[in-house]
Amino acid sequence: MTALEAGLLGQLLLLVLAVAAALLTPTRWRSRVSGTVCTLLATAGVVTGAIALSGGTGSLTIPTALPLDPLVLSPDKLGGLVMIVVSAVGALAALFGIGSARVASASRTAWLSMAVFLFGMQLVPAATDVVSFLLLWEIMTLGSTALLLAHHATRGTVASALVWYSAMSQLSFFFVLAGFAMLAGLAGGTGFDLLATVDPFSWQASVAFLLLLLGFGGKAELVPLHVWVPRVLPEAPGHVAAAMSGAMVNIGVYGALLVFVRMLPNGPAWWGVLIMALGGVSALYGILQASVASNLKVLLAYSTTENMGLVFLGLGASVLLRADNATAAADAALVAALLLMLSHAAFKSTLFLGAGAVARAAGEMNLDRLGGLGSRMPWTAGAFGAAAMGAAALPVTSGFVAEWMLLQALIHGSRVDGEVVSVAASVAMPLAVAVIALTAGLALLTFVKAYGIAFLARPRSPQAEQAREVPVIMRIPLVIGALLVVGLGLLPGPLAVAIGGAVGPEFTPDVRIIGLAGVDARGIDAVLDPTTFVVLAGLLLAPVLIAVFVSARRHPTRISPLPWAGGGSRLRPRMQYTATSYAEPLVRVFDDVLRPSRDVEVTHVGESRYLVERVHVEQTVSDVVETRLYRPVLNLLQRFGILARRAQNGSIHRYLSYSFVALLSVLIVVSL
Amino acid sequence: MFTTIYPQLIGLCTGALLLTSALMVWRHSLLASIRLLSVQGVALAALVAVIGVEEGEVEVILVSVLVLLVKGVALPWVLARETHATTRTDEAPRLNPTAALLTVALLTILSYVVASRLLAGDTSVSAHAAPIGLAMVLIGFLLLITRRQAGSQLIGFLVLDNGIATVAFLTSGGVPLFLELGISLDVLLVVVILYVFAGRMRTKFGNTEIDQLRKLHD
Numbered sequence: 001m002t003a004l005e006a007g008l009l010g011q012l013l014l015l016v017l018a019v020a021a022a023l024l025t026p027t028r029w030r031s032r033v034s035g036t037v038c039t040l041l042a043t044a045g046v047v048t049g050a051i052a053l054s055g056g057t058g059s060l061t062i063p064t065a066l067p068l069d070p071l072v073l074s075p076d077k078l079g080g081l082v083m084i085v086v087s088a089v090g091a092l093a094a095l096f097g098i099g100s101a102r103v104a105s106a107s108r109t110a111w112l113s114m115a116v117f118l119f120g121m122q123l124v125p126a127a128t129d130v131v132s133f134l135l136l137w138e139i140m141t142l143g144s145t146a147l148l149l150a151h152h153a154t155r156g157t158v159a160s161a162l163v164w165y166s167a168m169s170q171l172s173f174f175f176v177l178a179g180f181a182m183l184a185g186l187a188g189g190t191g192f193d194l195l196a197t198v199d200p201f202s203w204q205a206s207v208a209f210l211l212l213l214l215g216f217g218g219k220a221e222l223v224p225l226h227v228w229v230p231r232v233l234p235e236a237p238g239h240v241a242a243a244m245s246g247a248m249v250n251i252g253v254y255g256a257l258l259v260f261v262r263m264l265p266n267g268p269a270w271w272g273v274l275i276m277a278l279g280g281v282s283a284l285y286g287i288l289q290a291s292v293a294s295n296l297k298v299l300l301a302y303s304t305t306e307n308m309g310l311v312f313l314g315l316g317a318s319v320l321l322r323a324d325n326a327t328a329a330a331d332a333a334l335v336a337a338l339l340l341m342l343s344h345a346a347f348k349s350t351l352f353l354g355a356g357a358v359a360r361a362a363g364e365m366n367l368d369r370l371g372g373l374g375s376r377m378p379w380t381a382g383a384f385g386a387a388a389m390g391a392a393a394l395p396v397t398s399g400f401v402a403e404w405m406l407l408q409a410l411i412h413g414s415r416v417d418g419e420v421v422s423v424a425a426s427v428a429m430p431l432a433v434a435v436i437a438l439t440a441g442l443a444l445l446t447f448v449k450a451y452g453i454a455f456l457a458r459p460r461s462p463q464a465e466q467a468r469e470v471p472v473i474m475r476i477p478l479v480i481g482a483l484l485v486v487g488l489g490l491l492p493g494p495l496a497v498a499i500g501g502a503v504g505p506e507f508t509p510d511v512r513i514i515g516l517a518g519v520d521a522r523g524i525d526a527v528l529d530p531t532t533f534v535v536l537a538g539l540l541l542a543p544v545l546i547a548v549f550v551s552a553r554r555h556p557t558r559i560s561p562l563p564w565a566g567g568g569s570r571l572r573p574r575m576q577y578t579a580t581s582y583a584e585p586l587v588r589v590f591d592d593v594l595r596p597s598r599d600v601e602v603t604h605v606g607e608s609r610y611l612v613e614r615v616h617v618e619q620t621v622s623d624v625v626e627t628r629l630y631r632p633v634l635n636l637l638q639r640f641g642i643l644a645r646r647a648q649n650g651s652i653h654r655y656l657s658y659s660f661v662a663l664l665s666v667l668i669v670v671s672l
Numbered sequence: 673m674f675t676t677i678y679p680q681l682i683g684l685c686t687g688a689l690l691l692t693s694a695l696m697v698w699r700h701s702l703l704a705s706i707r708l709l710s711v712q713g714v715a716l717a718a719l720v721a722v723i724g725v726e727e728g729e730v731e732v733i734l735v736s737v738l739v740l741l742v743k744g745v746a747l748p749w750v751l752a753r754e755t756h757a758t759t760r761t762d763e764a765p766r767l768n769p770t771a772a773l774l775t776v777a778l779l780t781i782l783s784y785v786v787a788s789r790l791l792a793g794d795t796s797v798s799a800h801a802a803p804i805g806l807a808m809v810l811i812g813f814l815l816l817i818t819r820r821q822a823g824s825q826l827i828g829f830l831v832l833d834n835g836i837a838t839v840a841f842l843t844s845g846g847v848p849l850f851l852e853l854g855i856s857l858d859v860l861l862v863v864v865i866l867y868v869f870a871g872r873m874r875t876k877f878g879n880t881e882i883d884q885l886r887k888l889h890d
Contacts, residue, residue: 653766656817663813664782671785 045087052080117143172218220252238356272320282309328523808835
């Protein structure tokens with residue numbers, strides 16, 4: 001038995017153990033025991049992934065009672081990389097869950113489905129054929145659905161969110177199934193190595209491409225299949241949302257990688273253009289919605305759509321450039337997309353865990369009612385701040401490295417040796433750069449809002465004022481997450497080399513380590529060494545900072561009343577910016593896209609027209625895709641549903657008559 | 673000796689089966705239907721026995737005893753016991769007797785037409801009688817969709833099951849003993865469950881009209 005086989009078997013055994021722990025331990029100990037076993041399960045995933053990434057081989061064969069081939073699990077290097085990412089996020093989430101899970105989220109169902117969810121998610125990248133891939137995919141989806149269902153009893157809104165989630169995940173499952181079926185029909189088998197023999201220029205391959213893009217895009221929360229995200233994630237507790245938004249979306253990306261890297265690596269150029277368009281629209285739409293959202297979890301959920309949009313933008317650029325024979329830039333774009341996926345997993349899980357900590361401490365997710373948490377919850381604030389910097393792609397975080405690499409690939413991509421590679425590329429690349437620039441700007445604004453309004457200034461509600469720091473067991477994953485965000489940003493060189501090894505042998509990105517763990521992408525002449533930069537900046541800044549501190553000690557600070565407070569400090573929390581007012585200029589600029597609805601209610605004092613007693617302003621931004629695309633379709637379906645209800649009126653006699661008529665018709669047809 | 677009267681015996685048994693089925697459609701009283709069902713069970717057992725003697729197989733004769741016990745005695749007894757225990761309500765079917773008998777005739781014709789297509793070329797005696805089994809299936813179905821009471825529905829279901837058994841015995845010379853044992857136990861179980869269910873219905877609604885069952889409840 002090789003190390004890889006032992007790792008896979010270990011995950012299977014730990015799943016059994018986790019199920020037993022969830023079912024058998026009494027309520028008082030359940031979260032601790034189950035959470036620990038789930039963390040171990042996810043850690044086993046990290047180890048297995050690392051073995052696979054470092055070149056370990058081996059396979060686990062699971063015989064089934066179905067008339068199919070046995071399921072063979074054997075992750076390759078790319079699968080190993082994705083397995084590490086999702087398992088690491090899963091481990092953080094489970095660890096956080098030990099402390100944060102209460103009442104419904106500490107129930108048997110919740111911990112049981114958490115274990116199943118983690119298991120399915122970790123092993124999807126190990127699948128070697130379509131059947132086991134889809135089976136594990138469904139285990140993952142069902143696990144997450146049951147996990148959300150555990151909260152059904154406490155909140156009424158969960159039910160409607162779950163209906164959306166189930167419908168959308170089944171829709172994307174259907175697309176994936178149909179796409180794979182198309183390819184399998186063409187290849188004559190369901191093994192991934194067999195599917196790789198399909199000619200990407202046949203029309204069947206193009207149909208399969210469209211179906212698979214929609215299916216995997218739906219899992220990766222891309223527009224227009226993202227509608228479940230802003231409904232489901234706010235209903236989920238912090239650690240569940242972290243596992244879904246930080247880890248599960250990566251499975252969608254993995255599916256896309258499987259198609260564009262493993263099976264159909266040399267597709268036509270229009271595939272690339274289409275993926276780029278889908279990614280670009282998702283990125284812009286996601287960040288726009290995030291920037292105006294005032295619920296912290298909704299904001300984070302839409303930000304996931306944005307980041308996944310950027311990942312697909314990179315993937316699309318890679319496909320397009322490869323079709324145009326600009327291989328070096330194509331490889332760099334692919335590495336950038338994977339870097340972005342990695343960094344997104346790190347910062348988004350930390351952000352959602354931070355949101356979970358805030359929800360526990362203040363019991364409030366509306367940014368307009370938060371504030372001043374920085375001094376009350378310093379650990380959470382620090383971790384959330386570091387992750388928010390990553391999400392805003394500021395330097396020395398992982399987000400910055402990924403977006404920098406993507407921009408480099410796009411800028412250098414449209415020309416090889418000074419020659420334009422193709423018209424499509426020379427139009428698409430500058431547009432993509434513009435999209436990324438706008439997205440980066442809006443992301444900065446969004447996360448300044450998220451951090452500034454929630455953690456700085458004065459509390460805007462009594463709940464926020466009484467918030468206390470979360471227990472140590474919940475701080476640990478937060479701190480690990482924040483360290484990962486910064487660490488991945490400081491070590492881009494080894495990371496890029498690992499990714500470069502994982503996407504081979506079809507893709508061979510020419511990336512090397514330079515300086516102190518810096519990255520040197522030789523194909524596109526781009527060098528970045530953040531660690532050296534930080535060390536040099538530290539050396540230069542140290543004397544200045546010391547001088548500043550010394551002089552500050554000599555001159556004690558004077559506290560002067562604020563000039564605009566009329567000589568006295570009568571500042572009230574209500575005088576501060578709120579999330580809504582901060583985003584107000586943006587809402588004005590993008591009024592046509594966002595279409596907000598405002599409700600202003602003025603109560604006058606007595607009969608007076610000029611004296612106002614109370615003004616109530618409410619602004620809601622609805623999802624345009626939902627109201628314009630899904631509502632009409634749903635209304636149409638509902639009309640058919642009413643018709644169908646007449647045929648299905650619940651009478652047993654009527655149902656029996658249907659089968660009788662069917663039987664008679666069959667007999668009559670036979671006798672004709 | 674036996675070979676000469678074999679076709680006539682087959683004809684007699686299958687004729688009894690068809691006659692009892694048609695009478696069940698005609699009669700509305702639940703008790704009368706149960707008696708007819710008992711007669712039908714005996715006829716089916718006789719049919720199986722005749723086939724067994726003709727083929728000289730002991731196993732098939734054992735099956736005929738089993739059929740006699742389950743379909744001729746046990747099932748009617750269970751049904752009658754339950755019906756005696758309750759106030760008797762006569763059935764008010766959705767189809768009047770004339771129309772129902774006419775439908776039975778049409779269904780029988782249809783099954784002969786279908787069977788002539790399916791079994792074309794097979795000139796054996798039992799193949800000639802097979803359409804009766806098909807007709808019984810269709811008549812059982814007709815009973816299912818026209819009767820309102822749970823008890824009558826059950827009788828329709830049993831006629832349907834008898835029809836399937838008849839087709840099986842006539843076309844393939846019967847099924848193995850074990851299989852027959854399993855099927856008989858299944859049917860017995862279904863009947864018991866449905867009767868418990870009917871009892872629950874009666875305590876809940878005061879009668880067993882299945883039109884009441886239109887909505888799902890937790």
